[in-house]
Amino acid sequence: MMTMKSLRSSAKLSLALLAFWLILTAGDPASLIIAALFIVLAILLKPPVDHSTRKTRLNLNFSGVLQFAWFFMLESLRGGIDVSRRVLSVRPRVDAVFYDYSMRLQRPYAQQLFISSISLLPGTLCADLDNQQLHIHTLDRHMDTPEGIRQLESLVGKIFGEAL
Template identity: 30%
Template sequence: MREPDRLRRAEDMPTAIRDARGAVSPPPVLCLAAPSAVPGPDRVSTPQGVRGWRGLFLTAGTLALVWGGLTGWDAASWVFGVPAVAAATALAFSFPVAPAWRLSAVGALHFAGWFAVASVRGSVDVAGRALAWRIPLAPGFRSYETDLPPGAPRLVFVNAITLLPGTLSAEIDGNRIDVHMLDIRSDLNAELAPLEARVRALFALPEAPATRSPQPETAR
């Protein structure tokens, strides 16, 4: 072999060795984790139900009209009226904003019709018991578990129980309503479940689960 060829091969050996090493073990790759996204100003949550200036002036104006009507618009009375109106407005705004409920016109018609029929039927039943030779009464308390949300729907339901003949809402403890009945042998669930369904339709609420556990009797 000629001398120039040997020298050329000797010069190519380091390059071949480097290529072989690169094929066996590739250069390490540095993986950098992406920085966590920082929420911008548009992602900052704002408190819900914040009352605006319109509600403030409306509340203060209404209270001022009430004060003026009670005092005959006497100028001297505003020495106490202005602090009283300001304190009452601040007190009114210190309470949390009540959720706005949507009423259904169709549900209101169904509720009114059902309540009228139930009232007449209950009145006839109570009158028949009162005029009977032996009064078939077994007064006592029963408990009813409601799925209605707190607020206006539950208040309407509780007051409707009291307005129906033969039942009276005695106590509310969470979802449990203690009802006084003229005859605890009757099925309370069968009497109040239709009323609860009408209240749900009145406030356009979703239907309750189909299954309901039997209501326990409360002995008192």
């Protein structure tokens, strides 16, 4: 049975997806039938969220978003250059290793953004999640990837109002 809060959250998500769709299709009315189908699918497949807890409230910190975006852009550029240099060298330079990282973030949205962002940073790929423990694959055991990941986690926390 859907509660009032989950109905409201589904309605908000539907409106946001519809807005995206209208921008992507330049408001073409003929495409709305496809939009309706996929919006309904997205709502049905959305993982359940516990609205009784404060953790799922979405209060974004604007300066945190800007700091994250800047960090993300620079690190993405470094990540792209690093991986290109490795694959274009005569013998690809890979000294891969797995390690575990204890995630401190508690809010589900923050955790999702953090896990998704890890794979786009230099040398890191989030391979699995076991409770709060992340299994991270790194291309080079000598890179100081945990420090970069900690910094990323703090910035994501700042966006969602979690002080780490």
